[in-house]
Amino acid sequence: MLTFVIRRLLLAIPTLLLISLVIFLLVDLAPGSPMSEIPRTVPPEVRERMMQAMGANEPVVVRYLLWLRQFFLVEPAYVIDSLMGTNLAGGAQRVLSWQSRMPVFDIIAQRLPQTLTVIGSAYLVGVLIALPIGIYSAYRQYSWFDQLGTFVTMVGSSVPTFFTGVLLIIVFSVNLGWFPSIYDTTLEVTDWASFKMQIMQMALPVTMLALHNATEISRYMRSSMLENLGQDYVRTARAKGMSERVVVLKHVLRNSLIPVVTVIALGIPTIFGGAIIAEQVFKVNGLGTALIGAINASDLPTVQTLTFIFAVLIVFFNLVADILYGILDPRIRYD
Amino acid sequence: MPDGAQAVLDVRGLETVFCTRGAEIHAVNKVSFHLKPGELLGVVGESGSGKSVTMMSLIGLLPSPPAEVRSGEVLLGGKDILKLSPTELRHVRGARVGFVFQDPMTSLNPVFTVGDQIMEPLRSHMRMSKAEARRRAAELLTLVGIPDADKRLKNYPHQFSGGMRQRVMIAMALACDPEVLIADEPTTALDVTIQAQIIELVKELRQKLGMAIVWITHDLGVVAGIADRVMVMYGGQVVEQAPVKELFGNPRHPYTRALLKAVPALSGERAGRLQVIEGQPPMLGSAPTSCPFRSRCTHAFDRCGKENPARRALDDKPLDHGHDVACHWNPEPADA
Ligand SMILES: Nc1ncnc2c1ncn2[C@@H]1O[C@H](COP(=O)(O)OP(=O)(O)O)[C@@H](O)[C@H]1O
Ligand code: SF4
């Protein structure tokens, strides 16, 4: 298992380098200039100097190599410095946003908590409601509960999230006035009242994303359970006189979870994709909003860095999924 | 086997129907049989004749719906287990009646260790502690001829060969010392040498433990080697029943005779596949009003189309205790 993980990690290096190059070139090809947000009254030579200061008019190859160095050497050095109090970085230039002149990683550190609280908890809630629904629908296949589940998931997966989001806002925020429609990032949880506020403002975005995630995962859970319920070992467990609870929740569930856990792990990076839409709809000031802002401002380093981190997460969770598979299924041997 | 011995298992008039999409399949039709202590009853019949459904109906193993046990009694130690509550019946399964299935490759749960799976019924029915159950599981593995039991308990099913897995299945079925072991084609999925080893093992276990056994097979050669009595099934019915020597020496049902033509030696040597009998097995859409074998029978006459033959004794013993047959036809002495 360990050798498998090491081999996969080593293999990930060229993969990620290639991905980073492709991202870099693609983003660079996109139309737009970092100066487009600068007022027209600013004279051309000033613009020129600003571009130079940012390194924006260097050739793309130079910028790529510089970015590689900053991303893989300088940034980790800063992290180590801040953790251990060392001085490895020695004031080297970090990956800077063209838009705000701030280090991109500082922006990420600032925005990540918002994204994780809203989007992360939505995923968690989604998974937690999806599993029991999937299990029960399969166990009672074609019952009214299962039929309802099939209908809801069909609707849920064919209606885009932004639509559900807006619908939720209209119903629960505009008409009923139960929950706020805008997420206040500056809210700090200090006491009971502010905690309640936080829950209230999370309610709608979390519901929207959780519903979306739950529909997908519950379907996986259901079909995996159905497949296993028909297996011979289930009959054996019953013939041994095991109770239905043991048969379903031990024998069948343990087998059914293997592919589902993989799907859940693979889905984690897509949380951040969902963040883009959810954060727009509910004005959450998270990573998704940061990415959209950076795209609009042609802030190439921010876009490239965020997109690349996204790619790293996908590669990483692929590995996690494989490892989990190996842990859950004794028949899989990685060596 | 003394005739007077009280039967451990006594099945009377068992009738099982599958209800699917409005249509009914009468898979088991008024099946009666009994099993004396320590006896081995061979159940023979081609695929689809209702052998498995009969045995699974006994102990509530069929999913309901679609299966429905319409009528009958299943007396285990004199008590009708079809009248038990689901929980009581559950404690009969695996504790008093053990089951071994056909395909050892798929019948064990792939994600739990073999030890875990053998210990489950011990913990559930006999309320053993973990340590006790583990000790007993190791004993069982040794009993079914798996060496190095303590180590093997920690292995997963995929680490065993097919024959070894079937031994594990047998160990599991015998865990709680059942009165009855039902083996549903336990060697069909195995190759010939392994098959012979499993048969030897069961003979040996039977001598050691003394449980009664129902051995389902479509291989008459196997039956000749191990059974005390044989029950032949066709179209969800018992068509002939007799002690093993009597059945092979004096078969009376045209179906039994056709089956026997495929077995050249009665010595227990494996005789190869059953000879294909011309024609199709009957549709079981309704309770039969004529002989189900009629369309394939070379001796059929008008009565066979009008009346489903009931089992009748061919000697002075009570039905199901001597030789009986469900057929209208009486062979000429020259035919027999
Ligand atoms: N789940 C089921 N649904 C409908 N019919 C079934 C089902 N299981 C078995 N049957 C029917 O019951 C009959 C007997 O099957 P079975 O007992 O498995 O035969 P075998 O003698 O080969 O063990 C078959 O004709 C089959 O069509
Ligand atoms: S009852 Fe008639 S059709 Fe049926 S087996 Fe006997 S002779 Fe053949």
Ligand SMILES: [Mg+2]
């Ligand atoms: Mg069968």
